[in-house]
Amino acid sequence: MAAVAVVALAAACSTTVPGRSTPAQSSAGGESTASVAAPASTAGGGAPNQALRKYYDQSIAWGSCSSFAATDDFDDPGTSRLQCGTITVPIDYSNPGAGDATIAVDRLLAQGTKQGSLLVNPGGPGGSGVQLVGGSATNWSKLAVNQTFDMVGWDPRGVGASTPTIRCYTDAQVDANRQSTLGDDNSPEGIIKQEAFNKENAELCDQKMGTNFLAHVGTADTVQDLDVLRSVLGDKKLSYIGFSYGTFIGAIYAEKFPHNIRAMVLDGAVDPSEDPSKSNVRQMAGFQTVFDDYAKDCAKSxxxxxxxxxxxxxxxxxxxxxxxxxxxxxxxxxxxxxxxxxxxxxxxxxxxxxxxxxxxxxxxxxxxxxxxxxxxxxxxxxGRDANGHYSGMMDAFTAINCMDSPAITDPVALGRLDTELRQAAPFNDDGRGTGHAAKGACAYWPAKNTLSPHRVVVPADMAKVVVVSTTHDPATPYANGVSLANQLNAALITFEGSQHTASFEGNTCVDGAVTRYFQSLTVPPAGLRCSE
Structure with missing residues (x-):
């Protein structure tokens, strides 16, 4: 197992780390890098083909959130403005007749005259957008943007309340994996045992979920679901804010549906062009930077x-x-x-x-x-609650990452990566490195990844996008935001701080610029910098 022992051993596919963001309580993360061919639906913003028309033309039967709230900690703002529903999407967009999946959706209705829907994604991969909106409805209600926009969360395919839901391991199995010391042994014999374990768990996930579904849980399919949801909500153009991995969803959506965008904010950027190994090392260097910031703050006492x-x-x-x-x-x-x-x-x-x-x-x-x-x-x-139940985010994290990026399988490359990770984040080094590391679960995944690193290319006439990047962001380093803004020809807001994501966290500079952008399409001034 690589030096970053922060993901349960059963989920050992990537050294990146997941998380989530909520307004006024940031904690998002988890990244992947990818590219994808244009879909059979509405590439470039055209009309859906006939086979997909029924999905784009469906409606949502909005109602109570009680069924969703039974498994999620929902925050009722004391009004009836929070509503829930579902939409149907094809598991395989190239073969719509092969079966459907259900996408869970919730919305917090606009308090004033509605401009449209503002769709939000918390990151991960594997984070629940339904929980992001429903679990923080009171906080969203306090934001100016909710005066004119319905706040809409959705659980990407395989995640949260969407079905099928990616569940590879029982709660007891995850508890046991978290106690395992298998990843501490990086001897040749230990590597063999780790790889056997990771292979066994990849096969277990395949047995529970099926190869066909696992092959279609990546971002390539998620962005098509997002475009269907845009249409079902009645929005001609998409207004969207994505945190952390949610920026990756946004970037790939922009590449596939550039003319379907009204306004898009990408906060805590993933760089789709970066090699996965370099991304992992840069990410862990970011965690070391924030650990050092914490140590300096702690040392005051x-x-x-x-x-x-x-x-x-x-x-x-x-x-x-x-x-x-x-x-x-x-x-x-x-x-x-x-x-x-x-x-x-x-x-x-x-x-x-x-x-x-x-x-x-x-x-x-x-x-x-x-x-x-x-x-x-x-x-x-x-994602473990007080009753010992896991949200399933880590299962989804592995499955989506396996589809979004090629697995590293070369033993030399794995050993070099392990060494570089330890050097980048000394605090996270367990002192047991040998220059060798095991292949993760993605190396044994039943479905071939559909995405690979590349520079995102968008047309010059695409609506202006805004990227927010934090100088000391642990999970998505500042340089990622600079690179993504360059690829998308986007406006860049720099936030000077030591945290992951900044929008709707209470900073008047960032929140004011983002709100004005969504409400009036006022692009932030070039070089805008905001501080804590």
């Missing part, structure tokens, strides 16, 4: 568990977490804190300064032999 000298923070962190490899500490009943979960919990806290206090508490607890807070952070990252 004499009680900082990493000490008051930030230059020694990595060494002091290792002293706290490395012993967990061989000796997990008590956390919750039946689930001691493993090293893997401590690493995961630390990564979770890097997404937002709002989580730094929790990390400090968690690290302080480790000094007393307790892992409660670190496990809570890891549970939040892994």
């Amino acid at each position: 004499a009680a900082c568990p990493l000490g008051t000298d930030p230059t020694k923070a990595v060494d002091n962190y290792h002293k706290l977490v490395w012993p967990l490899i061989d000796h997990p500490v008590p956390a919750s009943p039946g689930r001691p804190l493993s090293y893997q979960d401590a690493a995961t919990g630390t990564i979770q806290a890097m997404y937002s300064p709002n989580l730094w206090r929790a990390l400090t508490v968690g690290l302080a607890q480790l000094r007393t032999g307790t892992g409660t807070m670190m496990q809570r952070l890891a549970d939040a990252y892994q």
Whole structure:
């Protein structure tokens, strides 16, 4: 297993890390890189062909969100403005008669005169847009953009309340995988065991979900679903904001349906042109930067568990977490804190300064032999609720990534990547590197990836897009936003901060520019920089 031990071993397909964003509570991430041929539907913004007409012409029976809220933590703003429904899409757009999938959708109705729908995606891959809107309805209601736009969330195919739902592992299996030490052994024998495990889990997912469905869960199909949803909502042009991996959805949509865009904000950018290995290394360097920022902030207090000298923070962190490899500490009943979960919990806290206090508490607890807070952070990252049920985001994360990017299978390349990752993020190095690493589950995936890295190419007359990029973004480094803005000929908003994504997080500079853009199509001024 690669140095980034933040994804459950069963999901070991990529070293990138997932997450999600909500207004006023940022925590998104998880990236992939890809390209795709034009679809059989409305490439370039034309009318759908006859075989797809019924999907574009369907309507949503809006109603109660009770069925969705049964599995999601919905936030009712105290009005009837939150509604839910579903649409139907073909599993295979090139063969619509081969079966359908159901896409879950919710919307928070505009409070004033409606301009249209604003579709939102939280990232991941595997994040729930239904949860993003329904779970933060009160926060969305406070935003000026909700005065004139219905806020619309949707669960991409295979995700959340959409069906079929990608579920490869039981809750008990995920709990067991999080306690596994298999990934700690990078000896030749250990590599063989890891690869056998990853192969077994890829086959298990194939058995549960079927090759045909898994072959069509990637972003190539998701953007076509997004265009169907645009049509069903009655919007001639798409208004969209995507966070983190959601920027990748937006970029590929722009390439396939450039003339169907009204306004698009891409915050926390994935660079579709970047080699996956380089992307992984750059991402982990970003996490190291934010870890260093955290260490400097923590060091202001004499009680900082990493000490008051930030230059020694990595060494002091290792002293706290490395012993967990061989000796997990008590956390919750039946689930001691493993090293893997401590690493995961630390990564979770890097997404937002709002989580730094929790990390400090968690690290302080480790000094007393307790892992409660670190496990809570890891549970939040892994999508585990208080009842021990997992959201399935990690299953979807693996399946979508496997379709969105070619797997790295060359042993030399894998070993080199493992070494580079350890060097890029010393805090996340478990000290057990050997220069070798195992192939992940994607190397054994039953379906061939449909996307590969490339520069996105869009026509000059496409509507102006806006990219938001944060200077110290841990999961999607600032340079990604610069590159994506260049590819899309987009306006770039620079946010100076140490967090992942910035839109609708309460910064008046960013929020004002984004809101004006959506409501009046006023493009932000060139070189706009916003600070915390």
